[in-house]
Amino acid sequence: MTNTQLPPSSAAANSPEGGMRPAAAPGPLAGTIIGLDIGGTKTHGVRFEDGATVADASAGSSNVQNVSREAAAVNLAELFAKIGGGQVSQVYAGAGGIDTDDDAAALAALIEPHVPGARIRVVHDSRLLLAAGRVSTGVAVIAGTGSAAWGKNAAGDEARAGGWGYLLGDEGSGYWLGREAVRHSLRRMNQGLPADQLTEALLESCGVDDPNWLIAMFHSPDTGRRFWAQQARLVVEGAAAGHAVSQQLLDQAGNDLAALAAQALRKLGIDGPVILGGGLGMNVAALQDAFRKYLAAAGITDVRVLDQEPVFGVLQLVAEDD
DSSP states (O other): OOEEEEOOOSOOOOOOSSOOOOOOOSSTTOSEEEEEEEOSSEEEEEEEETTEEEEEEEEEOOOTTTSOHHHHHHHHHHHHHHHOOSSOSEEEEEETTOOSHHHHHHHHHHHGGGSTTOEEEEEEHHHHHHHHTTOSSEEEEEESSSEEEEEEOTTOOEEEEEOOOTTTOOTTSHHHHHHHHHHHHHHHHHTTOOOOHHHHHHHHHHTOSSTTHHHHHHHOTTSOHHHHHHTHHHHHHHHHTTOHHHHHHHHHHHHHHHHHHHHHHHHHTOOOOEEEEHHHHHHOHHHHHHHHHHHHHTTOOOEEEOOSOGGGGHHHHHHHHO
16 A cells, blocks of 8 residues: 655644543654544544644545645645644545555645644554554455445555545445435436335435526536535435435445455455444444445455544554554
């Protein structure tokens, strides 16, 4: 998995969200460490002092795969204003879409002005998820704005499945569910069928009164990946209310995510564990149930749902890398 590390350079509000963590033993966790989880919707940052959480805040996405470089810089500045920068020993950042050394270096360059002299490491965000699951081997599956699976075995071999971005993949993600809700609505329109529960909810959310408007909206620069990923909530709500197509979409999402996990496990030659995370993965029970069902059908039973924010996996990664 691609990562980058910037060596120390010569340049020289505490808003808890995840709760305070107990202090860790001295060693690689000594000093000030900042952990960043950079997703398609938000950037979650935590400041650790000698292993203890002292600041925890979020800002908008600073992932340049999803927002402009200018917007990413503004959101990072907002985040560091909340958690503090300055004298920091190291920053460990996980972000989606980190596929090359150039991707990682570009993000590290945006972080560096806020923490002059700090060691900066940028990795794919699925690495944070596995560590936050309190394991060092296994497969992490992200189901958020996008989707991806990444894993590692005891020999140190790594494997990835998916994570190709919304144009090529992201099956089972929030964006995929939002897009499928649009496709469902347009299909009914073409078939001359009236708007159903999901379509009516989608039209209301989008502020239009006819499914035909969804075509222009979907392709408009005024909407984007994050906007359509947010429409996934309509599928989740529809499924909970008994809407059959919404239930089928969540089931398919669980199937697709399970396929990503199984592919990575096969490549690594291991049976688990599988850690499911991301906004959808951690919060949508129907998706979790489908995910477990399809993995069980493949003989994979050690499946866990992440119970803390991925950014808290940073301390384990720092200790492992020392």
